[in-house]
Amino acid sequence: MNYDINLVWSTLVPLTPEGMDRLNGIVEGVFRISKKESDGKFYVIFIGSATDIKNELSLLLSKEDSFLKQGEFSFRYAPIKGDEKRKAVEKQMYKQYVPQYNPKEPISPLEVKVNLN
């Protein structure tokens, strides 16, 4: 398939302080968080983008009422520069996964085709 943007995605990383340390320095890009279900597979429950992914994940983990308090989670990320592009990728990810903890579709004027794996 031809994509407008070709992203290089990370492997699936445990969402733990050690896992997040695999992000070297400040990484700007998109990410998605998945939760391990009873069948042993990880399913996407949240998608996002940030200028500093590690910082954003830490914030999500530290919230009092975080949806990440119970269960086993992992994340995957892809570096991408530029707010417009990030939002467009976020929008496409939202459409594919309709994640449980994203209240609504991200707004982006761009429609892009991008690899999600």
Next chain:
Amino acid sequence: MTLVIGLKTKDGIVIASDSQATGELTSNDKVIKIFSIGSSNAVGISGDGGLATYFLDQIKGELNYSQGVLHLAEEMRQKGKAKFNDFFEHLSPEKRPRLSLILVGYSKEETAEIYRLESNDNFVPRKCMVGYECIGVPYIADYILTSVYETEVKMNGVAEMAVLCIEETARQGGSGVGGETKVATIDAKNKTFKQMPKIEVEKMREKAKQFHIVQKSRFYPEDPDSGSGNPTV
């Protein structure tokens, strides 16, 4: 094509439609498909729009609105059958144009009722048994309403459901459903037909755009073997 939906609620009746009409060469997205019949009944039409409008113009003046919607349904059956036999006596029944009607209103006992009448069935009224009725392209609406409609719903909630059904049907493409969405209500208290303001319907359309199948992600588990250990831009 068309989608018209009539729904009963705890506090009234809602009837909604799209406004797209498609001819052999042209299409128009401003077609009226819902009409008030007296002050407390309404009819929605699907089929040949020009014929439906003329047909209604012909019979409206002859109808007795004061006896409740059951009486009205029977009058429409008799007049519908007579008019169609008159209009199309040169055509065998299976070759005649087809009209579908949804009739909504209150009975003499003040119960909300919905009837469906089909020209190819001599306009014999079918009383709605589940609380809602769809004509035109009903498949997606039937699917959605089977999942979300409950008789305890109120008019505003059901109006949102109807708008969602029309939006989703239009979004699938190829259905011929589209244009402005029209919503009208007949409230149980005053039994008065009212068109919902365009701005209200637009808000409902925006809300409907946020509708998604929950847990879609269950079809896309993460692949534990994919990805790079050192992703770069």
